Amino acid sequence: MSATPLPPPPPADGPAALPPPPGTDMTGICFRDQLWLNTYPLDRNLVFDYFALSPFYDITCNNESLRSRQIHPLDMSQLTKMTGLEYVLSEVMEPHLFVMRKQKRTNAEKSDALLAYYILDGSIYQAPLLGSVFASRITILFIYCKLRNKSSITGIFVLLFTAETEADAAASESKAQKETIDLKELKRVDHILMSLQRKLPPAPPPPPFPDGYVPSEQEKGPDDLLASEPLPPAIDPIIDQGPAKRPRFQ
Known part of the structure; x- marks a missing residue:
């Protein structure tokens, strides 16, 4: 396995002084060789x-x-x-x-x-550390609130959540607009459908059953059902009026 040469050994008279450990916050520098x-x-x-x-x-x-x-x-x-x-x-x-x-x-x-x-x-x-990122964001928000005359801590948190609340409100409003039914458009569609229905010819009657075929109850049409029902007995209009209402012949 190849590797870069190791640092030279310390002198014979004593160990070389170790370099100081790096600092904690070194986010402001960049190294490139x-x-x-x-x-x-x-x-x-x-x-x-x-x-x-x-x-x-x-x-x-x-x-x-x-x-x-x-x-x-x-x-x-x-x-x-x-x-x-x-x-x-x-x-x-x-x-x-x-x-x-x-x-x-x-x-x-x-x-x-x-x-x-x-x-x-x-x-x-x-x-960068997470705490440093959060602190820098809070500082930017604090300066922004200062510019908008909202220097209080409450203003900072209001500003933090205002953008999200406005976005949610806009999304819900657009959704409500999409779900709203336009009554004028609905009437217009109904008018078009009725016009097409009047222009179309009536549906043709179903073909007759073949000779000798007895249709079931589900296959019978409304005319067949009326024909199969027993008719009420004929009523004599004169008898039904009663003897008092019969005409008298002289």
Whole structure:
């Protein structure tokens, strides 16, 4: 496995002074070594050696101990046996993006994430903390509220939720407009349908049943049903009027 040359050994008269550990907030700087990028390929095997050249690298980490023993610094089978600070490669999209996570290992199964760094096309940045992002957003909102004469904390939270509330109201209003029935349009459609119905000829009568075929109750039409019903007995109009109303002949 190829790797960049290790730093020279300390002089014989005593150990060299270690560089101070990097600060916590280094989001304002960017590191890039174009000479190294022109010499070595940037892949998952050599990305840690490139990251170790940046000011973000803490030389007191366990990875540096593995490098001194000629072991790959990202060998997780060795890092899980140690405790303390370490760097692990969490995301890889060769050769454009690498995400390096700094964490503190307590035991083989537990480690607490501290910081994250990403290498984008050879440039190394420190990812901002969530608290810093939230604080910067609150500051921007506070300044915006100042400009709108809403300097109170209540105004800030009102501004936070106003955009979402207005968006929901607009969405519900548009939905209500789509669901509203236009009565004029409905009458117009009914008028068109009635005009078409008047222009169309009446439906032809059903064909007669063949000779000898007895239709069932479901197949009988309304005329057949009326014909099959018994007719009421004929009533004599004279008898029905009673003897008092009969005409008298002289």
